[in-house]
Amino acid sequence: MKVYAKTIAVMVLTGSLAACGDTGGNTPVADAQATSAKDTSKNTVTPVETADLQPLAANAPAFASLYPGATLLQPPVTANGVDGPGGIAEFTTSATPEQVIEHYRALADTNGLDPVMAMNQGTARAFAALNAKGAEVQVVASPGEQDQTSVHLTWKSGH
Template sequence: MKRIVAVALMASAAGLAGCDRTGVDSTVTAEPPPAAPPTATVASETPMTPPADTASPAARPIVEGAPAFAVLYPGGEIEAPPTVATSAAGPGGLVAFRTDADPATVVEFYRARAEAAGLSSVMAMNMGDARSYGAAKADAGANLQVVASPVEGGQTSVQLSWSAGG
């Protein structure tokens, strides 16, 4: 199940990466522009502690320096260390966590944070009790994707990916 959700998340991220609402010609050229190769790192296995300057202890950034819309859902428990990467397009990452909140509540939380950060909704999908949502800020390259689905024990499994843009 996790693999299916991860594949769906990656597919939606790839789809969102191609979204551009500026109307600029987006034809593919034979030679891509030179860019620094992305560097990926996996955070350590040690428990994460929120940065000292966190405004709200209930919603802390996933990793230090993450944008305001890339926070851990209040009460969420991270399942594995977040994967973070930096490229010419800016920093970004992916994290999976569980929470006791229902999928619709989780998605609404991230929609509100994305809109408050100036991102526009570009995708929303419901499939049974599972929910997914995507937002982007085309001129800055920032984006957010969240997939929330119910799992055994009444919890919700959440996959969150983001890019802070450049």
């Protein structure tokens, strides 16, 4: 299953990076109040409690946070390049791939990122969003071992 998730992650990265332009700017940060985002595919509202988010790295945007109750497999890898700071994290959670993707879809929407890709491949799910300032998030979630969902998340804060 790990190869499956990593294959999707490469496809997500390739597709969304090709669609990105260098427009500069700062990433919007969510306020510390509960917010909600609309999932247009199901026409439902999913609440996101941003006050309890655990950033994956120092100064990481709200959409680059650890899924609630998840366990990091190793410390996130971070970098600060010409496109701004960003990173990669891998973690597991007892939530389903659908729940994980919906959580990050809501966080992206709350933080002003627009969806650019959503994909279902068997039981794996992927989602990517970005904004005009270069901020982006990409999430791949797939069933793993022992009823855990394996998640690969990449982010870029933008300029």
